[in-house]
Amino acid sequence: MTASAPAVGAVTAVRDAVVVPTLQPGRGPVRAATYLSADPAHVLWGRLPCATDAPVLTVDPGTEVTIDTVSHEGLLEDQGRDPVAFFARHGVDPGDVLADGIALAASDRPRDPHDDGPHVVTGPIAVRGALPGDVLTMTVVEVVPRVGYGVVSNRHGRGALPGELPEGPETVSVFTRLRADGPGSYTLSMPRGAGERTVEFPADPFLGIMGVATATDERAHSVPPGPHGGNVDIRLLTPGAALHLPVQVPGALAYVGDPHFAQGDGEVALTAVEGSLRATIRFDVVPAAVATERFGELTGPLVETPTHLVPTGLDEDLDEAVRACVRNAIALLTARYGFDRAHALAYLSAATDFDISQVVDRVKGVHARIRIAEIA
Known part of the structure; x- marks a missing residue:
């Protein structure tokens, strides 16, 4: 070039x-x-x-x-x-x-x-x-x-x-x-x-x-x-x-x-x-045993800030990345905080923002921001 x-x-x-x-x-x-x-x-x-x-x-x-x-x-x-x-x-x-x-x-x-x-x-x-x-x-x-x-x-x-x-x-x-x-x-x-x-x-x-x-x-x-x-x-x-x-x-x-x-x-x-x-x-x-109790079956990146848990979803298709992020968020809430799946989904819909991390890296990224203070 x-x-x-x-x-x-x-x-x-x-x-x-x-x-x-x-x-x-x-x-x-x-x-x-x-x-x-x-x-x-x-x-x-x-x-x-x-x-x-x-x-x-x-x-x-x-x-x-x-x-x-x-x-x-x-x-x-x-x-x-x-x-x-x-x-x-x-x-x-x-x-x-x-x-x-x-x-x-x-x-x-x-x-x-x-x-x-x-x-x-x-x-x-x-x-x-x-x-x-x-x-x-x-x-x-x-x-x-x-x-x-x-x-x-x-x-x-x-x-x-x-x-x-x-x-x-x-x-x-x-x-x-x-x-x-x-x-x-x-x-x-x-x-x-x-x-x-x-x-x-x-x-x-x-x-x-x-x-x-x-x-x-x-x-x-x-x-x-x-x-x-x-x-x-x-x-x-x-x-x-x-x-x-x-x-x-x-x-x-x-x-x-x-x-x-x-x-x-x-x-x-x-x-x-x-x-x-x-x-x-x-x-x-x-x-491994402690990680399962803390994160569930973690299969990809999970961010934790002082105020938020931030599960992620990754896929070449942005729609699939969103779905993956929702599933990972549900898995985290059920494993760490005792939610059942139906109530985890309801809480995510009512109180959690799902943001696009990036759309330019072939595999698109989505991350959710779950407020720790509300669920701890």
């Missing part, structure tokens, strides 16, 4: 506007005692770990790990596979482009742009004692932006309006600026179109990809989510939230990636505001 023309929404004089410090590998605040960089040796690009992959890190249950993640925007072939040049068109100083992203783009790490996904995932991380049948709980402790800018891209044949947008021949990549308003509080500024007018909205950073290895000999594509988690794109996975996943292989072989600064439910353009993050995750193992 050839490099695209200067992207829509290019912002000038960015080096004067960026107030979020650039967190180069190993520099700046690292919350946990255990740190995993996004060095090319520690990541996969476009694929997810499987049963035959060796861990790049092994930890005990209960361990917090600070993990660097790298956004794929600026690294891809339709953007020139040269992040320094790509971001320079938006006024970003070379020193504010992440060294690990530069190294990955210049590396020989295998990625087929036609057959593989775009996402960079850090890992896998083995958790000692995790066995198939157990549940791995990945709790988000902290997420910190590594750069002061992000990108939203719309590519041909992708997104919610394929064949309609983008309107020209090139990928459209809209550049956004990130402003720190205080500890853990950020605002994004996005162009409205040509000219200087912008729109500002809150940033709410989270990891789009959190998952465990599949029990296969081949690596799964990074785009469609599944029972392994992966590209679930659920924006509720902010600090304090946890993702529960059924373990498929010994050690679980967990990973994270697809860092976002913000996303609306649906993610209709194709991407959210893609921006690299430094995330601290705690890894816990729930034994």
Whole structure:
């Protein structure tokens, strides 16, 4: 592919506007005692770990790990596979482009742009004692932006309006600026179109990809989510939230990636505001017998926030994804809170919102928000 023309929404004089410090590998605040960089040796690009992959890190249950993640925007072939040049068109100083992203783009790490996904995932991380049948709980402790800018891209044949947008021949990549308003509080500024007018909205950073290895000999594509988690794109996975996943292989072989600064439910353009993050995750193992009492027969991703239980449904057909989410919500209410199926369905209809996580990842995602205070 050839490099695209200067992207829509290019912002000038960015080096004067960026107030979020650039967190180069190993520099700046690292919350946990255990740190995993996004060095090319520690990541996969476009694929997810499987049963035959060796861990790049092994930890005990209960361990917090600070993990660097790298956004794929600026690294891809339709953007020139040269992040320094790509971001320079938006006024970003070379020193504010992440060294690990530069190294990955210049590396020989295998990625087929036609057959593989775009996402960079850090890992896998083995958790000692995790066995198939157990549940791995990945709790988000902290997420910190590594750069002061992000990108939203719309590519041909992708997104919610394929064949309609983008309107020209090139990928459209809209550049956004990130402003720190205080500890853990950020605002994004996005162009409205040509000219200087912008729109500002809150940033709410989270990891789009959190998952465990599949029990296969081949690596799964990074785009469609599944029972392994992966590209679930659920924006509720902010600090304090946890993702529960059924373990498929010994050690679980967990990973994270697809860092976002913000996303609306649906993610209709194709991407959210893609921006690299430094995330601290705690890894816990729930034994199979305890997991059954707590979650029922968990067959896929389950999010838990301080206020909500969030079962999910995944399918290529959005209608089927909704049905799967309803069934999983019923199973959770009957197993954990003693509802019968009829009353579980009635409660879900009366008091629970079912939201579209995303419609752009081949497999559509739906998640339900069940208020814990009402049923505990």
